[in-house]
Amino acid sequence: MGVTLKDVAQRAGVSIKTVSNVVHGYEHVTPEMRQRVNKALEELNYQPNLPARYLRKGRVSILALAIPFLTNPYFSDIGKAVINAATARSYTVLIDSTDGERSKETLVINGMYPHLIDGVILSPLALEAEDLQERRVTVPLVLLGERLFNVPYDHVVIDNVAAAKLATQHLISLGRKRIAAIGAQGVSAGDTARLRLQGYREALVEAGMSWNPDLVIRSLEYDRIDGIRAMHQLMELETPPDAVFCFNDLLALGAMRALYEGSYRVPEDVAVIGFDDIKESAFSVPSLSTIAPNKQQIGDLAVSFLLDRIEETYSGPPRQTQAPFQLIVRESTAGRHA
């Protein structure tokens, strides 16, 4: 007990900064330096003195990231991206899962863990603007995604209309005539579905194609099983679609599974495109074309916004920024020899 970074630095014969980098898991440390520091840490039984650190800096160097579902790969990818960005700035990230419930999201913004963390990044699913207006705690907060607009917090989004339009235009460019959409939701649900549906419709209209409500399947949940269910509805139509735009990759992977069970060929009979570019999509059979938001950039921007507030390097009005995205063409639209 009572061992300081300085003690460790002296023992290891390196700078305090190097010790700090190793302790905080900063990546750009040579293996040799890391080994020397780890040896000294172990020999001295170093234990980080968090309260002292807190008193000195007024910070604990811990951020919370609250995501709806831990088991949705899109959100664990975002988690990884936020951890990468925070680690490079010597912050640790703890992850909380809200199940997309309004009560849990409200607890997160109102300081479920005060004194424990320096700031929160929240990807809300159910929170309403009024919940944020009533917020009293001053722990810095950054929002991710399309659930809430025009609230007084820094916010990282992607242009969902343009991204959905790009996905639909890709299907149109393949000569497909009956292009379905899976993942629409009611007007009261999240904005993400509404914006993606808008992009889909705009692409069809601009291509001079009529849009057919029978080809738009609603789904409140976005898991693989929901994609199977939705695809079954489409396969039961008198004339099934020849292409499907799914509002996330899990829906698309479920849709491809349903097509396989129904002995439809992908993409020959039905081309499929998703949204998110989760890892699984590069390895599925066939591999899945998708829209890839730049998740590392989402993480970088969110952490940068948050640390600006925590470290008081920015105190101006709330900022909103868009992370870029790109179309990834794989076998599910281009065929096996893409």
Added chain:
Amino acid sequence: MGVTLKDVAQRAGVSIKTVSNVVHGYEHVTPEMRQRVNKALEELNYQPNLPARYLRKGRVSILALAIPFLTNPYFSDIGKAVINAATARSYTVLIDSTDGERSKETLVINGMYPHLIDGVILSPLALEAEDLQERRVTVPLVLLGERLFNVPYDHVVIDNVAAAKLATQHLISLGRKRIAAIGAQGVSAGDTARLRLQGYREALVEAGMSWNPDLVIRSLEYDRIDGIRAMHQLMELETPPDAVFCFNDLLALGAMRALYEGSYRVPEDVAVIGFDDIKESAFSVPSLSTIAPNKQQIGDLAVSFLLDRIEETYSGPPRQTQAPFQLIVRESTAGRHA
């Protein structure tokens, strides 16, 4: 500010216990009760008073779960299971990702976040027994998995030898003669790989089959891409295998992708079985046979062990327990009409 659970209970006309259940996200509350409580919480702008709660109970009702990789679905499933178990006991779980690095795992056991949490569940990948022997902090700790044995902490494991044997016996029962294994590691690496290799060998020996070192492919990493690489090695053999036991599902999904690209049929040419039963495996094309550890039970047991220590309902010697597992037969071994 200053609103108590009692105030909320009076406003909502329910018991304090009901309010507590809603605030802590306990699932067994009727929707009507939940709605009444949420309304009262919002009207009164309730904010949980954590320090007061801490002073009263000496606890913050927060657990930490440290897993190696957030983006490995097995670990996010375990995370979900731990959250389920903790929520039912009115505890919140924050998740930390260690990247399987010894320095980060050491920080976790030595109280990276003291005063923040009541206890830690750790799934170690790189930690050594000596790291634990030097541990000074008294925050309760429960270990998951096969990395460390004979250390003075409660420990939840599965019987990896028996599970791997069951997987291999399933392939033998299909009449396969050249059964490969993917995921072996060096003797200095984790015990999981060693135990699974042992189960594989025992099954072959008991069936009177010789084991062929050419059919055992090492892999230090267990991601999809590693499965592809390992399967390529097997496909380049003069006589490729007719079955493969992969030490996790991600390796198996990669192996199936490589077989697809090489125009091998699964299971007609090569049967494939994995280990973990991640969600993806029920939806892949073909769906993947696997060993399913009872992940919810792993979470239940770990949380139960930990809360026994935190709430001082058990103070005896360290306990070790095994969670059950089962064989799940799907298309990758039984064929399409399984």
